[in-house]
Amino acid sequence: MVKILKLVKMSTLNLKIENLRGINTFEINVPIKKGIHIICGSNGIGKSTVMTTLSKIVYRNALNKYFKHSNNTAVISYAYENTTNTWKPNHKSSWSLTEKDESQISFDGIFESSFIYGNRFTDAHKSKIGKILSTKKEEFIDADQFVYEWLGFILKDNKKYYSNLKKTKSDFDLKKLDLSRPMYALITEDRIIHQCTMSSGEYLIISLLDYLKERLDTLKNDKQHEPAIVILDEADLALHPASQERLIEFFEEIYDKYNLCVYISTHSPVIISRINKEDIFLLDKDEKNNIEVTYNCYPGYAMRDVSLGYYFDRIILVEDVLAKAYIEKILRDKLSHLNALFQVICIGGYSGVINFHREAMRIRLGGAGCKIMSILDGDVETEVKQKFKDDIQAINLCFLPIDSLEKFLYINIIETKNRELFQKIESSFFRQKSLKTVINAHIQNTQNTSEKELKKGKKLWEELKSEALKQGATESRFIDFLCDLALKEVSNENLEKRLLSFLEKNT
Incomplete structure (x- = not known):
């Protein structure tokens, strides 16, 4: 029997691909850490292939489902901690491990593929629409709050906009309509707008949220261990730029609550521009179909190729x-x-x-x-x-x-000891461990650091941010709050x- 190896120490996953689809060679090191990470690059570069091979760590049968009948010289290798899994096609047109020890690298998580294979779209077929439109009001119940509120936020910037959203009852016979998942509808006194007749953006986000809600409820919400991994290919499909931005805000809001490591492939400059450079992986292919990865890639640099x-x-x-x-x-x-x-x-x-x-x-x-x-x-x-x-x-x-936001903080907290600003930051973000304790630790830890380096404020900023996140803040909220303080202090x-x-x- 194949054993599933559950790993608990945070680290980096190495993925290598050889002779698969249009990829000659490819290698990437991706962090397994809480947050949002972006795989980007121009059309035809191989992003979907990369995302699908990556999905093997959360979806055991991914290689057999998506890469059946692959070239017999293809090789896909995963390395994590002290475990390596090397997969090759076998004579049965499926994939086999080459190692004698068949312990598989595995994480809790979710994979949602691109347009062709994705679970978001399996019910979007014209042959099913007639049956779907025959459903009655009494066959629906209120949609989960998670779904209708985030749908409203992402598409309309209003969490109450879709408060009348309904979904088919739990005992509804999906098979009679040839459906794989619950169907949603907007219901008023005189009409039903079924999900299949909504806009493509509404259809996509409803299906994505329903899928995420079901899977997230099953994940272990254990922040002491590794995060669950969410892998989404083309998550921004059919969305207006403003909705793309709010989609990322949605993930920013939930990744901490559910302890998620989110990987998204995208062409969207709007999405890329919101991501920190250490979380952007830019793919580029040479004339021999070898894919190279640019790490620590600033958003602007990445956008040159995609925007x-x-x-x-x-x-x-x-x-x-x-x-x-x-x-x-x-x-x-x-x-x-x-x-x-x-x-x-x-x-x-x-x-x-x-x-x-x-x-x-x-x-x-x-x-x-x-x-x-x-x-x-x-x-x-x-x-x-x-x-x-x-x-x-x-x-x-x-x-x-101002010189910079980091220097603004350093001057006001360390040099001039601005008591009013200090108290505002502490009361908003440092209730478990006091801001004074954090500052004292910073001073102790940087005794051997030059004064010139300290005055840049970057070390202080990183320590404040790290502790604020430990105490439950999101990075975006912490930054926004500090920007407010700075804007009030300077002209x-x-x-x-x-x-x-x-x-x-x-x-």
Whole structure:
């Protein structure tokens, strides 16, 4: 009998592929850690093949189902901790382990494949629609709150929008309609709008949420052990850019509650732009069909390959995720009335921002009518004006009114000991272990660190963020709160005017 090896220590999974479909060679190391991770790359690069082979760790029969009758030279290898599984096609047109010890690397988790194979779409066939439309009101019950609230949030930014959503009863005979999953409907006094006649976005998200809800309820919610793994191929399919962004917000909200490691393949610049660089894996294929992986890939860099032909009115380039959050906070609070489709993208250090800005102008990133602006941290203003004098004249460039959010925190918490700001942060996020205890530990741990390095504030920021997450905060909420504090402490009037002019300008 095949044993299933359950692993409990967090680490990295190594996946290797040889001679499978259009892939000659491929190797990737992916972290098994709580959070959202992105597999991206241009069309035809092999993302779906990679995601499907990755699914073997949560779906035992994946290789036999999706890669039956593969080339007999194909090899797929998984390595985790001290265990290696190497799979090859056998004479029965299925796959076999080559190791004598047949312990299989396995995790709790969910796999939802792409359009062709996905469980989201198995009931979306015209031959079934007539039967589905014959269902009556009395055959439905209220949909789960999880489904209708997140459906409303993702599609309409309103959790109550689909509060009248219903689904077929638990004892409903799905077989008589040739259905594999419960069917949903919007029911009013005088009409029924069945799921199969809703928009493609509604159909997709309802099916995805129903599938996730069923599977998430069965997962072990044990945060002391490894996270369950959610693997979604083309999760953004048929969604408006705003809905794509809220889809990621949804995963940001649930991955901590359910202890999830989420892997998503996507072409969406909107989704990519929300992800930290260490969680982006950019695939590229050479002329011999060997796929290489770029690790620690900034969103802007990844978007060069996937966003051509994707249109924005305005693009704003910044150095890092904290600057991105700061600018987005200003845009939401002060400039939300403007009817402009804009995107804030973090690129990397100031040299990377300026170089990317030049390249983005050359290739017309975002479309011919898109305007681009760069906003750098305040602490590099003097250096940039000396080093990039000519570029400042050529590109739309300005600076934050603070050195950086990390330095803002360091100055106010460590140097000036801003008591009011200290108390606001502590009362909101540090109720189990006090902020004072965290700060004292930081000072103790950094005794041998140079003062110049400490004043950058990055070490303090990482320790504060880490402890806030341990105490139940989400990273997005913690960052948003700190941006609020910074915006109230400093004057952003000049930056707001500059942003307003940039967003309203037609030429």
